[in-house]
Amino acid sequence: MEQSNYSIRITPHRCAGCYRCVRACSTGAIIIRDRRASIAQDECTRCGTCRKACPHGMISVRDDVDAVRRLLRTSDKVFASLDPAWIGSFPGIVPQRLIEALTLLGFSGVGETLLGHVKYDEATREQLQRHPRLAISTTCPVAVRLIRYHYPEQAERLLPLAHPAVLHARMIRHWQGQTTKVVYITPCIAAKSNPDEISELDAVVTFDELRRWMHEDGVEFDLIPGNDSYRFEPGEADCQPHRMPDSIASRFTFSGMEAIRRILEETAVWPAADGREPILLELFGCTGGCDGAQTQQEKDIPTVARTWARQRYYNERRPENPVYKLPFIPTVASYPPRPAERFRVAASQIDAALASIGKFTERDMHNCNGCGYETCREFARALCIGRAEPEMCLSYTRALAQKKFSSLLKRMPSGVLLTDADLKIVEANRNAARLLGPQAEQLFDSRQGLHGADLRELAPFADLLRQVLDSGGEIAEQDIRLKGKLLHISAFTVEPHRLAGALVSNLALRGIQSDEMIERTRRVIRENLETVQQIACLLGENASRTEAILNSIVTAAADESGKK
Numbered sequence: 001m002e003q004s005n006y007s008i009r010i011t012p013h014r015c016a017g018c019y020r021c022v023r024a025c026s027t028g029a030i031i032i033r034d035r036r037a038s039i040a041q042d043e044c045t046r047c048g049t050c051r052k053a054c055p056h057g058m059i060s061v062r063d064d065v066d067a068v069r070r071l072l073r074t075s076d077k078v079f080a081s082l083d084p085a086w087i088g089s090f091p092g093i094v095p096q097r098l099i100e101a102l103t104l105l106g107f108s109g110v111g112e113t114l115l116g117h118v119k120y121d122e123a124t125r126e127q128l129q130r131h132p133r134l135a136i137s138t139t140c141p142v143a144v145r146l147i148r149y150h151y152p153e154q155a156e157r158l159l160p161l162a163h164p165a166v167l168h169a170r171m172i173r174h175w176q177g178q179t180t181k182v183v184y185i186t187p188c189i190a191a192k193s194n195p196d197e198i199s200e201l202d203a204v205v206t207f208d209e210l211r212r213w214m215h216e217d218g219v220e221f222d223l224i225p226g227n228d229s230y231r232f233e234p235g236e237a238d239c240q241p242h243r244m245p246d247s248i249a250s251r252f253t254f255s256g257m258e259a260i261r262r263i264l265e266e267t268a269v270w271p272a273a274d275g276r277e278p279i280l281l282e283l284f285g286c287t288g289g290c291d292g293a294q295t296q297q298e299k300d301i302p303t304v305a306r307t308w309a310r311q312r313y314y315n316e317r318r319p320e321n322p323v324y325k326l327p328f329i330p331t332v333a334s335y336p337p338r339p340a341e342r343f344r345v346a347a348s349q350i351d352a353a354l355a356s357i358g359k360f361t362e363r364d365m366h367n368c369n370g371c372g373y374e375t376c377r378e379f380a381r382a383l384c385i386g387r388a389e390p391e392m393c394l395s396y397t398r399a400l401a402q403k404k405f406s407s408l409l410k411r412m413p414s415g416v417l418l419t420d421a422d423l424k425i426v427e428a429n430r431n432a433a434r435l436l437g438p439q440a441e442q443l444f445d446s447r448q449g450l451h452g453a454d455l456r457e458l459a460p461f462a463d464l465l466r467q468v469l470d471s472g473g474e475i476a477e478q479d480i481r482l483k484g485k486l487l488h489i490s491a492f493t494v495e496p497h498r499l500a501g502a503l504v505s506n507l508a509l510r511g512i513q514s515d516e517m518i519e520r521t522r523r524v525i526r527e528n529l530e531t532v533q534q535i536a537c538l539l540g541e542n543a544s545r546t547e548a549i550l551n552s553i554v555t556a557a558a559d560e561s562g563k564k
């Protein structure tokens with residue numbers, strides 16, 4: 001199915017391949033292919049953590065405003081079910097104004113989702129009185145998906161009750177007729193359903209979407225008086241959200257993906273419901289519960305401020321038209337386990353994958369998290385199941401870049417060497433060693449690339465590089481006679497005061513290197529140095545560009561030789 005139809009999706013062609021979403025996703029639902037991220041939808045809890053983590057804004061939530069506009073145009077009666085979290089997200093707005101705004105947008109009526117919460121609490125009480133046990137609440141779709149997909153062995157503990165918004169929708173249809181459409185207005189992106197799911201809610205729009213919609217349709221709070229005749233239908237809930245009497249069960253509430261995952265990992269130490277006192281575990285995907293569900297435009301309102309606003313509002317509210325008696329409606333829902341595809345990977349496969357990225361011993365396992373996975377082994381497992389690519393491993397990519405650099409250097413027709421600020425050779429090709437004489441050539445074989453050798457001990461032109469390093473200037477040139485050969489040295493800066501390079505050519509064999517060739521060589525070296533320092537995702541592009549430049553040098557050199 002097209003990713004674009006899902007409620008959380010990634011724009012693949014604009015993904016920068018930075019792997020931040022891989023790091024953020026605690027369920028491993030991000031797939032990287034061709035350095036582009038996508039979501040394994042059947043494993044995704046829709047927690048939205050990856051969306052917050054993506055620095056490029058490539059992960060988005062499906063906008064359902066147009067679908068609701070269509071629904072309003074084509075349906076006789078469309079009701080809004082307004083989540084109780086609205087009060088913290090629309091500071092300073094009284095309910096009458098919000099209800100009027102929704103009416104102006106075309107809704108036939110607005111009801112409080114809170115009525116669904118009251119029903120949910122009633123049903124929970126019944127459930128736990130009838131079967132005292134340790135049960136897990138099903139009010140957070142993220143927690144429910146996390147359990148069904150990733151902790152399926154705990155699915156039997158999920159209360160078989162529909163989400164409060166669904167219960168409210170059932171009540172609305174009981175009062176308004178079964179054909180009434182219901183749109184849930186909520187801070188919760190996870191309440192949106194995917195195209196392959198059946199939902200009793202006709203649509204879900206977030207508070208962000210509602211704000212944008214109001215703005216587009218010219219429905220601004222400043223212009224709405226908030227006439228008293230606008231009321232919740234059929235009235236207000238006579239309670240506070242999430243206020244089931246504590247005496248019914250011992251309640252434990254945990255919020256945030258990390259916290260709830262930890263709880264689900266620690267089942268061995270869960271308290272045992274002893275048959276008299278049931279236990280209710282309330283798990284919320286967002287830190288701070290639904291008040292912490294920060295949609296894009298609300299991130300400036302701290303969670304605690306929203307919780308406080310909500311609690312104060314419901315504590316102080318004196319319902320004018322309270323709904324004391326809720327209708328009898330079915331409350332059931334079922335949450336069978338739906339284990340995410342578990343890929344079995346043998347230890348030998350993981351070892352082979354580790355070897356393919358140059359990791360043979362524990363010392364090779366940097367566990368640096370550069371790839372987005374906590375450990376090299378987890379990354380290797382992801383490689384085995386096709387979730388990841390070797391280039392995501394920083395150390396592998398650096399080694400690869402280094403190898404490519406060395407092999408490209410080898411192909412250069414002139415002698416090339418690089419030194420650090422202490423005139424220690426960082427890298428050199430064999431041609432350079434050959435031109436410097438037998439001692440350098442011998443050393444080249446024992447120390448790959450003359451690495452670490454002191455230039456002052458090998459060449460009489462160390463001062464030229466010193467001069468370039470000290471000045472940080474561009475190019476210095478010198479002709480020298482060395483062991484019967486007349487050499488032309490072009491010294492140049494790679495990184496001012498830190499790294500210098502020299503192009504060494506035998507004047508007896510060929511002409512002086514042109515400025516252009518020096519410039520090309522310098523570019524090659526600079527780009528490769530940057531490459532080895534950069535993150536994995538940049539490798540492919542730089543390496544191919546470098547190769548093209550080098551090839552042009554080789555060709556130019558061949559042309560010059562041909563002319564001679």
Ligand code: SF4
Nearest residue numbers: 025044045047048050
């Ligand atoms: S929404 Fe959550 S579970 Fe889904 S891919 Fe993003 S971080 Fe992972």
Ligand code: SF4
Nearest residue numbers: 015016018019021054
């Ligand atoms: S976080 Fe990085 S890898 Fe993930 S979708 Fe955004 S740009 Fe792509």
Ligand code: SF4
Nearest residue numbers: 140188284286290293
């Ligand atoms: S905590 Fe609330 S807002 Fe967040 S995912 Fe769960 S139900 Fe939705």
